[in-house]
Amino acid sequence: MRAPNHQYSYIFQAESDQKVRQYHFTLGKVFGTLALGFVLLGAGLFFSADFLTDVIYKTRLTDIEYKYRSLSNTLTELQSQIGILDSQIADIEEQDKAVRMYADLPGIDQDVRDLGVGGVQLEQPHGLDGPAPDLELKISELELNVDQLSRKVKLELASYRTIYDKVKNNTELMKNIPSIRPVYGGYLNSPFGYRIDPFDGKRRFHYGQDFSVANGTPIYATADGVVQQARYRGGFGKTVKLNNGNGYSTIYAHLSKISVKYGQKVKRGDLIGYSGNTGRSTGPHVHYEVHYYGTPQNPLDYFFSGYLK
Numbered sequence: 227m228r229a230p231n232h233q234y235s236y237i238f239q240a241e242s243d244q245k246v247r248q249y250h251f252t253l254g255k256v257f258g259t260l261a262l263g264f265v266l267l268g269a270g271l272f273f274s275a276d277f278l279t280d281v282i283y284k285t286r287l288t289d290i291e292y293k294y295r296s297l298s299n300t301l302t303e304l305q306s307q308i309g310i311l312d313s314q315i316a317d318i319e320e321q322d323k324a325v326r327m328y329a330d331l332p333g334i335d336q337d338v339r340d341l342g343v344g345g346v347q348l349e350q351p352h353g354l355d356g357p358a359p360d361l362e363l364k365i366s367e368l369e370l371n372v373d374q375l376s377r378k379v380k381l382e383l384a385s386y387r388t389i390y391d392k393v394k395n396n397t398e399l400m401k402n403i404p405s406i407r408p409v410y411g412g413y414l415n416s417p418f419g420y421r422i423d424p425f426d427g428k429r430r431f432h433y434g435q436d437f438s439v440a441n442g443t444p445i446y447a448t449a450d451g452v453v454q455q456a457r458y459r460g461g462f463g464k465t466v467k468l469n470n471g472n473g474y475s476t477i478y479a480h481l482s483k484i485s486v487k488y489g490q491k492v493k494r495g496d497l498i499g500y501s502g503n504t505g506r507s508t509g510p511h512v513h514y515e516v517h518y519y520g521t522p523q524n525p526l527d528y529f530f531s532g533y534l535k
Contacts, residue, residue, distance in 0.1 A: 301364040308371045315378045322385050401494065402471040404448040404528045408478060408514050409501065412437035415511065418524040424508050434477065434515035435525040441510040443501040445478050446494075448514075448528070453490045453498075462513065463505025466498050479513040480505050 326333055416436040423430050451468035454475065459465040462479035466486060469475050482502025486492060501512045516523040 298364065301368055304368055305364070305371065308368070308375060311375060312371075312378075315375065315382065318382055319378075322382060322389075325389055326385070399472055401450040402474055404470065404474060404476050404516050404525070406446070406448050406494065407437075407529055408445050408448050408476075409437050409439050409443055409512055412439040412443070412512075414438075418522070418526065433522040434479075434513050436511050436513050437501075438509065438511045439501050441482060441500075441502055443510075443512075444497055445481065445499045445501060445512055447492045447496045447498050448476055448516075449474065449494050451476070451492055453486045453488055453492065456484050456486050456488050456490075458504070461506035463507060464499070464502065465505075468492065468498075473519040475517045477513070477515040477517070479515075480507045480511060482510075 323333055414435065415438045416432055418435055419432060420429055421432045422428070445466075447468060449468070449470045451470035451474075453466065454469040455465060455467035457465065459479070462477075464479075464481040464484055466478045466481065466484055467475060478498060480502055481499040481504065483500045484498070485500070486496075486498045492498060501510055503510045507513075514525055516525045516528055
């Protein structure tokens with residue numbers, strides 16, 4: 227059928243036992259209906275995609291926040307462990323100073339040690355919102371602290387290599403340096419330096435270190451050496467003097483009994499006698515002196531560690 231306006235009209239007829247229905251469509255209505263369907267379909271897809279995107283975004287955000295918290299806790303734990311390691315490095319530095327003095331090596335200059343704590347100054351991160359700046363700051367601090375710790379460790383390793391080489395090359399010399407206490411325990415009395423003489427009350431220089439111990443306490447050689455004296459020596463009473471070599475000598479006075487003989491070789495830690503109260507003494511003790519090329523030294527400067535080694 228041809229419409230007056232030269233447009234085509236389409237008829238759809240539905241028949242049943244009771245009636246007949248006809249539906250008239252023009253080409254414009256068909257395209258209009260199809261266009262409306264596409265628009266509705268597109269709108270549905272758009273809003274569905276937006277909803278799905280929002281769900282996916284929230285799910286991923288939750289996952290990212292969980293991972294952030296986990297990473298943040300891990301970084302905090304690492305910082306804590308680095309703090310512990312740093313305190314241990316500080317203890318090692320103190321031991322390094324003592325070992326260097328014992329090995330007759332110069333100490334490490336403080337400016338050189340400060341290289342182990344140098345580094346760039348951190349600035350507060352900016353330009354990011356949310357948890358990222360805090361995480362970035364923690365990572366930057368961790369990197370800086372690891373760098374500091376690494377340099378400290380490298381410095382100590384270099385120092386210990388120097389000490390090792392020194393000790394290795396001077397093993398025999400080290401055996402001759404007085405480095406232990408001559409007795410176990412005891413009370414440190416009348417130290418090296420000026421004091422009031424207990425007999426006449428005058429101020430005199432005391433050239434050794436007194437150890438107040440019970441009568442008969444074992445006395446040990448503080449370094450390898452050769453017995454130079456083993457006799458009664460005036461105010462010192464029964465005395466043992468060792469020539470330790472390399473300029474060192476040691477004296478042990480006021481003994482009750484001498485256990486070595488003149489010319490005898492002894493090792494560090496060997497028994498040489500027993501404490502007493504002989505000579506010019508006010509009570510049981512041992513008077514101990516260290517000399518280096520004839521010059522009295524403060525014995526306390528030579529107590530490296532423990533008693534016997």
